[in-house]
Amino acid sequence: MGGGHRPAAVATTDHGGTMLEVSNLEVVYNDVILVLRGISLEVPDGQIVALLGANGAGKTTTMRAITGLLDVHEGDITKGNIIFDGVDITEKDPADIVKLGISQVMEGRRIFAELTVDENLRAGAYTNTDREKVERAYEWVMELFPPLADRRKSTAGYLSGGEQQMLAIGRALMQDPKLLILDEPSLGLAPKLVQQIRDIIVQINESGTSVLLIEQNANMALSIAHHGYIMETGKMVMDGDPEKLLKDEDVKEFYLGLHAGGERKSFRDVKHYKRRKRWLS
């Protein structure tokens, strides 16, 4: 897949072609730790948008803010707002946000290990009360992930890492989302599996679902994204189309080649990066 060459799917609803719009978002943990310092980002209808950043940049926090899951982590939105599909979802309940059409694949997969593959998928379809839609979503997930089709009745905890990631993505697809947010889906997977997951994200996007892809593996993410954002200690430091980002010297130095295998950057790399960040922003 060439980076950013594919035309975006046609906009379906009347919100000016923007599926998700995050403006000036500020998030504080435990009332004191300011983690997001006024970030803005946009996911146009039918596109794949990559959100890149090193450990601790605030990528997961951004996803929690969008999906309403900050409260369990004692986090609060102190400024800014989030508009999804024309609706203000800032501080909405996670269940309502899911019902509006945002699904997420959480960092670390977080599948229900004690449940079977089928039960995980049915849990993912919890808010999808239209039987036919659920049936269609299920068939599609089985098509996308043949390994899951063979193991419908197995306990999810016994699946391999790659299969668990497939299940996590499949589970998110069961509610038939308009926007899919994935938090580091390539984490801990072998290069071949990373490629497989990448191709599946493209397939999902081509079926009409907008995608916000959070990654540390910039190579992978930028190879399929229409647009990319780079985040650094709670701020957006750069954004642009993938070619531009891929050519950028700073991005090259800090994000590419360092972890082509989908491995996490080493601690030393992170420290190095932080030291150099002043002139980057």
Add this chain to the structure above:
Amino acid sequence: MTPDILILAQEAGEQSKLAATIWDGLSLGAIYALLAMGFVIIFKATQVLNFAHGALAALGAFFVASFATIIDVPGRWMPDAPAWLTWSLAVLLALIAAAVVGMVLERLFLRPMVGEELFAVAIVTLGIDIVVRNITNDWIGTDIRPLGDPWGTNFFDLGLLRIAHTEIAQFVVSIVLVVGIALFFRSRTGIAMRATAFDQEAARAQGINVGKIFAISWAIGAVLAAVGGIFASTFPRRIGVDQATAFFAFKAFPAIILGGLDSIVGAVIGGFVIGLAEAAAGTYLEQFEFLGSGFGGVVPYIVMLIVLLVRPYGLFGTEEIRRV
């Protein structure tokens, strides 16, 4: 009588004693299993160790006594209806009341504690136990309140066994409830409950309303406690609900500990093991006078102590109770 016949008679006596003990143990065990199952469902779904479970059992039984005999609702409005019908309706009302109490307790006292430590939340339930037990005891008074069930003290003999009609009812109800719960866990809401039990945040990420799941699990837990309380308050256990019913129900705790706090299968098996142990001790340890009478009632706690020492997570429990 020749010695031979004497030995034969003795053997027959021993056999019937053994059969009666096993039957008694199973029937007692079914009550503990119902109580333990309710406790485990609440614990798994909401991470609350509900020490008020015994009190809820007594309250549930008292609700039945209230509806069926004390205020006689709906019986007083349908004088021509058969007794089994009015009684069944009274039980239905009592179980609805128990479910409501469970949900209200959860909403008022436990929901605000979400995220607090297991131990701190357990203390809250101890407080609830004291309050519920005192209120219930106040209502019960010093009397024994019969539940007015249609089976009364009827029984029949089957070979070596003497079987109470209530015991038949109890087994039928227990089996129906166990099967019902197994089916429930495969339903949409049941899967959502198990997902919530495994990972609350990931469950919320699927759009599962965790608060609703908490309410449902407390309703189920309270209903199971009430059913256990009902059978604990009828023949051949007791002849009604009184101030000791909560203590009787408390003996489900050894079953829970034995099965492992977080295993429903364990709760059922633990219930039967404790029931059998208690019955056996009642039959065979009575001869040791130094143990005093009613030693059988202590045996569950001794088993619990041993389990806690050698296998704190029980027979079926998760080795490490992982939780925030």
